[in-house]
Amino acid sequence: MGKDVNKIDGLLDMCIQPPAPDTDAIVEKTFRRIAARKRRRIIVSTVSSCVSAAAVILLAVFLHTHGTSPVPGIPVKELNTFDVPYGATATLHLPDGSLMKVNAGSRVVYPDIFKGQERRIFVKGEAYLEVTRDENHPFIVSTGGFDVKVHGTEFNIRTSGEGNGNVVLKEGSVEVSVPDGSGVMLSPGQMASMDDGLISVSEVNTEDYTCWTERYINLYGETIDKVAARLSEYYGVDVCCKDSTSRLYGKLEFKDNIRDVLKNIGKLVDIGITYSSTKGYTIYKEE
Amino acid sequence: MEKDCQITCIANGDEASFRQFIISRYPPLYNYAYHILKRKELAEDVVINVFVSIWEMRRHLPDIENINAWLYRLTLNQSISMLRKESRWISVTKGITDMELDIADPGPESEYDQETIDRLNKAIGELPPRCRHVLYLAKIEKVPYKEIAQILGISVKTVSNHITYAMKRLVAILKIFLLFI
Structure with a gap:
């Protein structure tokens, strides 16, 4: 018995593990991931410390909880991730010929080629889509919270906070659905807003929701702190606003540099702006 | 003694020491994760995440009594949550309930066939x-x-x-x- 045990021990001793893959590559991947997480954490802290640019929380939460394949049924290796840096917008051509304009700090995950019955992509942040018509292959945008089923159309989608966001339809028709199965069909000029799994529909001026693709926004008396939150989200810079009463009207152009945008706001209302490398921009009311 | 020095260096944010740490610790942890997950890319992903969390909590490293056991524990925990996550996306759920372990090929010098x-x-x-x-x-x-x-x-x-x-x-x-x- 003891002798047999020794033989088994000897056998097990002879077994070695398969050689580990290239560890240098692993080191690089680890450092890249550390850097990426650092970036994400800065964004999140922007939100919690100052403004409620809730959209960015979703990115952190989503990547954390769904670190594998964000598009159900498609293996990670067949997916491309398109991340738009802060302070810029980008155009993305999808494999089916659809065109997307993707806003600053947003992410699109899409496959190399669309296979199967549906064309499914994932969007986090904000994007404007012009979808190529194909009746046989519905185009579906997943956000982690709600889905948008498209029937050849132009529309704007925006996610904010976990599962929340809105969809504005410019042309054609789309169907918005939430996980519990309820959904609505939108007509052009309508907006569906998702709030904790509830959908409400309202009539809007679509230009107000798509003008970011031309790098400006229309302001109708929004308070300055809301605008600051939007700028913080767009440029990926901390903007702390101590003034929540001043209102802004008119067309605000998104310049290449946030400093220029803040200067322009300074021409409209009496504010002071300070900058520190650790806290970012602070806006306060000048008496 | 050399190891203690490595841990202290990492705790102080020395990237070169952390590089050495990854190179020496990766193979056994990868093999362990691989035996649980049965997929190379998932095992790699899990172990990289283990290293990332170690780096993020590096200041507490010197307080950990047994780093080796703790590394295996982290790898096991992350592998199990990876299995849970994967089962949501992937229909193939083979090998999730049991942790089937194989023994790899014998070395070239082996007297056994x-x-x-x-x-x-x-x-x-x-x-x-x-x-x-x-x-x-x-x-x-x-x-x-x-x-x-x-x-x-x-x-x-x-x-x-x-x-x-x-x-x-x-x-x-x-x-x-x-x-x-």
Whole structure:
């Protein structure tokens, strides 16, 4: 018995593990991931410390909880991730010929080629889509919270906070659905807003929701702190606003540099702006 | 002593030391994760995440009593949550409930042939999953019993029981075959 045990021990001793893959590559991947997480954490802290640019929380939460394949049924290796840096917008051509304009700090995950019955992509942040018509292959945008089923159309989608966001339809028709199965069909000029799994529909001026693709926004008396939150989200810079009463009207152009945008706001209302490398921009009311 | 120095350096944010740490610790952790997950890219992903979390909590490293056991524990936990996540996306759920462990090829110098290894593998496959898991850590990865107890949250006595049982079963299964080696 003891002798047999020794033989088994000897056998097990002879077994070695398969050689580990290239560890240098692993080191690089680890450092890249550390850097990426650092970036994400800065964004999140922007939100919690100052403004409620809730959209960015979703990115952190989503990547954390769904670190594998964000598009159900498609293996990670067949997916491309398109991340738009802060302070810029980008155009993305999808494999089916659809065109997307993707806003600053947003992410699109899409496959190399669309296979199967549906064309499914994932969007986090904000994007404007012009979808190529194909009746046989519905185009579906997943956000982690709600889905948008498209029937050849132009529309704007925006996610904010976990599962929340809105969809504005410019042309054609789309169907918005939430996980519990309820959904609505939108007509052009309508907006569906998702709030904790509830959908409400309202009539809007679509230009107000798509003008970011031309790098400006229309302001109708929004308070300055809301605008600051939007700028913080767009440029990926901390903007702390101590003034929540001043209102802004008119067309605000998104310049290449946030400093220029803040200067322009300074021409409209009496504010002071300070900058520190650790806290970012602070806006306060000048008496 | 050299190791303690490495940990202190990492705790102080020294990237070169952390590089060395990854290079030396990656192979056993990767193999461990691979045995649980059965997919290379997932195992790699899990272990990289383990390293990322180590870097993020590097300041507390010197306080950890047994780094080796703790690394295995982190890898095990992350592998299990990876399995849970994967099962949401992927219909293939094979190997999720049991932690099937294989023994890899023998080294080139081995006096045993492939047939021997195949028989051993088959015999190990007949062990209960938990027992296989303990056997793998103890005999293949050569992790001390005390550390295995910490990794799996069981007592040292239980670890030793598992090993005794595993060896007894393997002897019984391979009884006739053992006469020839």
